[in-house]
Structure formats: C-alpha cells, structure tokens
Amino acid sequence: MITKRIIPCLDVRNGRVVKGVNFQGLNDVNSPVELAKYYSDNGADELVFYDITASSDGRKIFTDILRETARNVFIPLTVGGGISGVSDFERVLSCGADKVSVNTGAIMNPNLIPEAAKLYGSQCVVISADVKRVGGQFHVFARGGRDDTGIEAISWIRRCVDSGAGEVVLNSIDTDGVKQGFDLEMLKAVCDVVSVPVIASGGAGSIDDFIKLFKTVPGVDAGLAASIFHFGEVAIMDLKRRMYDENIPVRL
Amino acid sequence: MIAIVNYGVGNLFSLASSFAAIGQHVKITSDSNDLRHSERIILPGVGAFEDAARKLFSSGLAEPLIDEAHHGKPLLGICLGMQLLFTKSYEFGEHDGLNLIPGDVRPIRDVIPADFKIPQIGWNSLHITNSSGLFANSHEGDYVYFVHSYSAFCDSGYITATTDYGAELTAAVQFGNVYGAQFHPEKSGNAGLNMLRAFCEV
Numbered sequence: 001m002i003t004k005r006i007i008p009c010l011d012v013r014n015g016r017v018v019k020g021v022n023f024q025g026l027n028d029v030n031s032p033v034e035l036a037k038y039y040s041d042n043g044a045d046e047l048v049f050y051d052i053t054a055s056s057d058g059r060k061i062f063t064d065i066l067r068e069t070a071r072n073v074f075i076p077l078t079v080g081g082g083i084s085g086v087s088d089f090e091r092v093l094s095c096g097a098d099k100v101s102v103n104t105g106a107i108m109n110p111n112l113i114p115e116a117a118k119l120y121g122s123q124c125v126v127i128s129a130d131v132k133r134v135g136g137q138f139h140v141f142a143r144g145g146r147d148d149t150g151i152e153a154i155s156w157i158r159r160c161v162d163s164g165a166g167e168v169v170l171n172s173i174d175t176d177g178v179k180q181g182f183d184l185e186m187l188k189a190v191c192d193v194v195s196v197p198v199i200a201s202g203g204a205g206s207i208d209d210f211i212k213l214f215k216t217v218p219g220v221d222a223g224l225a226a227s228i229f230h231f232g233e234v235a236i237m238d239l240k241r242r243m244y245d246e247n248i249p250v251r252l
Numbered sequence: 253m254i255a256i257v258n259y260g261v262g263n264l265f266s267l268a269s270s271f272a273a274i275g276q277h278v279k280i281t282s283d284s285n286d287l288r289h290s291e292r293i294i295l296p297g298v299g300a301f302e303d304a305a306r307k308l309f310s311s312g313l314a315e316p317l318i319d320e321a322h323h324g325k326p327l328l329g330i331c332l333g334m335q336l337l338f339t340k341s342y343e344f345g346e347h348d349g350l351n352l353i354p355g356d357v358r359p360i361r362d363v364i365p366a367d368f369k370i371p372q373i374g375w376n377s378l379h380i381t382n383s384s385g386l387f388a389n390s391h392e393g394d395y396v397y398f399v400h401s402y403s404a405f406c407d408s409g410y411i412t413a414t415t416d417y418g419a420e421l422t423a424a425v426q427f428g429n430v431y432g433a434q435f436h437p438e439k440s441g442n443a444g445l446n447m448l449r450a451f452c453e454v
Contacts, residue, residue, distance in 0.1 A: 001416055002376045003395065040441065045375055071269045076397060076439050096265040098439065121299035123371060123399045167373060197373045221374060251375040251395040 003249045004214050005045035005222035006236055007199065008229040010035060012081075013052045015061035017230075033069050039229070040073045043236040045251060047073065048101070048169075048224060051081030052144075063095045070096020080128055084108065089116050093124065101126035101169060104142045106160060107149055117164025122196075127165035129157050131186060132173035138186060145173045154189050161194045168194055169224065171201040179205030182213045182223070191219030199224050207239050214248045254452070255290035258282045259311040261304045262296035262333070263438075270438035274449050284316040292452065293320060297332030301343040301357065301402070304332050314350060321352050326454050327430050328386075334425065334432030335404060343402050353427040355406025363403075364418040371401040372417050376435075378424070382412035385426050385454055386433065389446040396423070396435040396443055403434065429454075 011018040016030045028034050036047055049069070051062045059082065070077060079092040080101030089100050100120075106112050106127060117125045130145040131138050131153040138153035157168055170190050172183030182203045191198050200213055204225040213223055228234045243250040256267055258280045271278040278294075279286055287293055295317065297304050308314050321327045329337045338349045341357035349357070361370055375395045380387045398415065404422040413424040415435075425432040431451060437444035 002372060002374050002398075005374055067265070070266055071272070074266070074270050074273070074438060074445060075441055076436075093263065094265065096263070096269065098263060098266070123298060123373065166371065195369055196371075197369055221369070251377075 001249045003045070003251045004220075004243065005199075006043065006210070006239060006250075007046045007048055007222050007224040008039050008044050008236070009048040009050060009201070009224050009226045011050045011052050011226065012062060012065065014055075014058040015065045018052065032065050033072060036069045036073045036077075039236070040075050043240050043252075044075065045222070046076040046078065048078045048080065049097075051079065053082070059091075063091060066092060066095040066097060078126060080126070085112065086115050086119060089120060089124075093120060099124045099126050099167065101128040103128045103130065104144075107140065107142050107151070110163075113160055113165050114163045117166070122164050122166035125165045126167045126169060127157060127160040128169040128171065129153060129160075130171050130173055138189065141173060145171075145176075154193055157190055158193045161196050165196065167197045167199065169199045169201055172203060175203030176201075178203055179228070181205065181209040184213065184216050187213070187217045187220055191217055197221035201225070204228055204234075207234055207242050210239055211242065211246050211248070214243070215246070253286075253290050254278045254292045254294060255286045256280045256294045256296060257287070257308075257313055257317065257333075259304075259308045259313055261307055262298050262331075264296060267294060267296055267330070267438045270445060270448060274445055274452070276448075276452055282311060282313060284313060287313065287316045287320055290320075290325070292326045292328070293317065295327065295329040295333035295336060297330065297336060298399075299332060301332065301335060301341040301349075302345065302347050305336060305341070305347050305349060308336060308350075318350055318352065321430050324429050326451065327352070328451050329430075329432040330438070331400065331434060331436055334434055335402060337425075337430055337432050338404055338406065341402065352430045353404075353406060353410060353425060353432065355404055355410065357402050357404055360401060360403045360417065360419075360421060363421070368418040371399055372421075373399050375440075376415045376417060378413045378415055379420075380413045382426065386412060386424055386431055386447050386450050388450040388453065390443065390450070394443040396433075396437065396440040398423075398435045400434055404432070
C-alpha cells in the first residue's frame with residue numbers, strides 16, 4: 001500500500017540552513033548536507049530544499065551544496081526557490097535534484113510548467129502555491145506570499161496540473177506559522193479538483209495535526225513542515241509510529 | 253566497472269552517487285566501448301517512452317547494449333529504463349522497446365481502481381516473489397520509491413517483485429541476466445542501496 005509521506009523543508013540562504021536546529025549529535029546545525037543526512041537517517045520520506053538566496057553568488061553556493069547533499073542522501077530531493085525558467089530546472093536537476101518546485105515563476109511565465117514537463121517529464125514538475133483567503137475567495141500569492149495576484153487559486157492550481165505539473169504543494173498562508181493545524185478546508189478544495197498527489201503545508205504544530213490531516217482529507221498524500229521538525233518539537237519517527245498506530249499507511 | 257548508459261535521459265548524478273556510496277566504480281558513458289568493457293550495465297530513464305526509445309536507438313548504444321545482454325552481461329534497467337527492456341510500450345501509441353524481455357508496457361489506469369491517483373508517486377512496499385538476484389539482501393515488505401504511470405505486463409515467471417496499488421503491479425523483473433526495477437533503488441534509502449549491492453554480486 002502506498003504510504004503517506006512526511007517531508008521536512010529546509011530554507012537555505014547562501015548555502016546555509018536558515019535558523020539552526022537543536023538536535024544532539026550534529027556538528028554543524030546549519031549545514032544542509034548534515035541536516036539532510038540526519039533527516040534521511042531518521043525517517044524523512046523526502047526532502048525539500050528551498051533556496052531563498054537573492055544573489056547569483058549564493059545560487060552557485062546553493063548548487064554546490066545540492067550536489068554534495070545528493071551525493072550523500074538517497075531519498076527524493078525537491079528543490080524550489082528562484083525557479084523562473086527551464087534553465088533553472090537544468091541547473092538544479094544536473095546537481096541531483098529529483099523534482100523542481102515552481103511558485104512565482106509559474107505565475108509570471110505560464111509556459112514554464114508545460115515547457116518543463118515536456119523536457120523533463122511531469123514527475124519532476126511540482127507546483128507550489130501560496131494561497132490565502134481574500135474576501136471569501138482563495139487567492140494565489142506571489143513572491144513568498146507577499147503579493148496578492150488576485151488569481152483564484154483552486155482553478156489556477158487545476159490549470160497548472162492540466163498543463164503538466166505532476167504534484168501540488170499547497171501552502172496556506174492563513175495557517176502558516178500559527179501551529180494550530182493544517183488548512184483542511186483549503187486542502188479539500190484542491191484535492192477535489194486535481195488527480196495528482198497533493199502535499200499539505202502550513203500550520204503543523206503537533207503530531208495530532210498530521211493525524212487529523214490524513215484522517216480528515218484522505219486525498220492528501222504528504223505533510224510538509226519545517227520548524228516543528230527543526231526545533232525537535234516533533235521527531236519524525238514518533239510521528240510515523242503514531243500514524244502507524246492510527247492505521248495510516250506509513251513507511252517505518 | 254559499472255557502465256551507466258548516458259543517452260540523454262535520467263538523473264544520472266544520483267545513480268552514480270549511490271553506486272559510489274556502496275564502493276563501486278561507475279562510469280557514466282555514451283561510448284559503446286565502455287559498454288563492452290564494463291562488468292555490468294545500468295540503463296536509467298525518466299520521462300516518456302517514445303522520446304527515450306528514440307534517443308536510445310539513435311544514440312548507437314542500443315545495439316551494443318543488446319549484444320552485451322545477449323552475451324550474458326548483467327544489465328539493470330531502472331524505471332523507464334526497465335520499461336525499455338520490454339518488447340513494446342503502449343504509451344501514447346505503440347513503440348518498440350529493446351525486446352530483451354518478452355512483454356509489454358501499458359497504462360496502470362487499465363488495472364487500478366478509478367480513485368487511485370496517477371502517477372503512483374511515493375513509497376510503496378514490495379512483495380518479493382524471487383529473493384535471489386536483486387533481492388538477495390532484501391526483506392519482504394521493504395519500502396521503495398515509485399514514480400510511474402505505466403507498468404510492465406509479462407509472464408509471471410519473470411516477475412521478481414510486485415507492489416499493491418489497488419492492483420498488483422510489476423515492481424521488478426528478471427529474465428536471465430537482464431534485471432529491471434520499476435522503482436528507483438537509488439532513491440529508496442538503505443533498502444534501495446541493498447538492491448544495488450545485490451546487483452553488483454550477480
């Protein structure tokens with residue numbers, strides 16, 4: 001039986017993980033390579049690296065780090081951040097990324113998803129959408145959640161999937177950082193209209209939040225989180241054992 | 253030396269890294285001499301069958317690959333690389349494969365329940381039906397990482413592992429010295445590395 005995936009997300013700036021972690025036994029808590037290996041050895045099903053670097057120098061450091069990580073970590077690796085053209089796909093795929101997540105790039109350039117899907121296959125094109133309620137409607141936000149595009153989110157995500165995206169990461173700005181649980185209503189709305197895997201992001205504060213997510217919205221395939229894993233509030237293996245006890249299919 | 257066939261398709265970096273991690277010397281190559289001089293060959297692949305088959309046949313590497321396989325050299329096809337080992341694929345039309353394993357490749361949509369997502373993306377467990385060869389170091393129920401919308405259909409005698417995705421799908425095959433894995437052993441953590449180790453010992 002296919003399992004529900006648990007995915008830690010690492011924000012990387014100039015080749016370093018932003019916000020350190022407080023795990024025992026890591027020499028360098030800001031090293032993406034060490035952290036990726038730690039997570040891989042401790043139950044993560046997949047990793048997301050988000051490059052929040054602004055400069056081209058930083059981009060170069062990021063790809064070096066990515067290559068070093070892919071040399072040492074043998075679970076799927078998704079890379080996002082600053083992906084605006086197919087040359088960015090080439091840049092990170094050649095360094096060992098398995099999937100590339102596009103966000104603002106897909107809003108600015110509607111051809112990006114179909115072009116990338118044609119070149120590299122839908123399986124490596126992930127649409128990552130930052131979505132927030134505005135006047136009773138779901139809107140897509142650009143530039144890291146700063147700009148309201150005014151675009152209705154659910155039909156936009158569906159168009160992205162129809163044009164070649166093979167997976168959806170739905171990040172609810174409304175629940176992000178609040179740690180009161182995932183945005184089940186928004187997730188259900190997306191699961192109802194797409195037939196590709198949907199990854200929930202934004203709002204995880206406890207193990208119970210993941211259990212509720214997978215029980216309430218069975219269409220969700222994976223849960224993504226950052227700080228609760230990084231700060232040791234939730235250990236991935238504890239979460240997965242609990243999922244197992246709750247009869248949620250999980251890789252132990 | 254293990255030759256990884258480079259015909260312009262697939263994530264060769266991860267594959268090479270995973271063999272390096274188990275202490276094996278690999279060469280990513282598009283030179284037919286390397287295929288001849290290698291001890292083992294890996295045929296990778298992601299994306300669409302037609303495009304990959306066209307690239308493989310036009311690369312001039314298909315012929316030496318078939319030759320080496322016929323002479324008994326261990327060959328492992330991974331993901332789309334496994335599908336290319338078969339006689340035919342019905343992905344968007346009808347396309348010839350390498351015909352190293354009798355059988356064909358068809359949409360999983362034909363056999364799985366309507367409410368299952370396509371592609372199958374994620375970790376699924378193996379039901380191992382032949383624990384020699386690729387699975388000499390594996391355990392029943394090992395989890396491996398899949399990404400696919402098509403699957404191989406062949407004589408059950410060639411199937412070495414299946415996976416349950418609403419229907420029993422072919423996960424791995426063996427036909428003499430020709431091996432195939434629908435999943436990505438190079439992305440399946442230690443369980444996958446154990447399979448690559450086993451392939452290095454067949």
